[in-house]
Amino acid sequence: MKRERRGAHVMRVVFVALLSMCARIDGAHAGSLKPLTVDTLPALASSPDHAPVLVAFWSLDCMYCKEDMAVLDAFARKHRDVRLEIVSTDNVDDTEPVEAALKSYGVDRYDNWIFADAIPERIRGTFDPAWHGELPRTYFYVAGARQQAVSGRVSEATLEGWYANAARAQK
Secondary structure, eight states, rough: EEEEEEHHHHHHHHHHHHHHHHHHHHHHHTTTOOOETTTTHHHHHHOOOOEEEEEEEEOOOOHHHHHHHHHHHHHHHHHSSEEEEEEEEGGGGGGHHHHHHHHHHTTTTTTEEEEEESSSHHHHHHHTTOOOOOOOOEEEEEEEEEEEEEEEEOOOHHHHHHHHHHHHHHH
């Protein structure tokens, strides 16, 4: 009898430990920001399966970025083959408020990045030498080649036009 109780106790301990591990693994993945440096930049627009890619730069202090996120989210939901990469130009020290904003905007399910280079200008200059930091900034890629960049708010019509061009380019 004592052995049975001990066996049941061990099973409960193992079960709780497994649940705890699963929660930590799930929590580490959900909502986590990837650090963006000059070295990790190539991962942004690359698409091994040649899927169209949208790269959207934003910041906590950008007044139009929240509205832009809603347009990008609706577009990505409609066109599931498009990969949406969202990049916060805020400093990596602002990870907590950035994650909270992404969650409140409803875009925390996408690949999210945050500037993590000691010199943030290097990221901008390496990614696009013509970009001077204006936000929001959205880039459109097809088969790894940049087609277009838009500074300021992006419209649904602009996104749909790009998508139609991307479909033609992939044929």
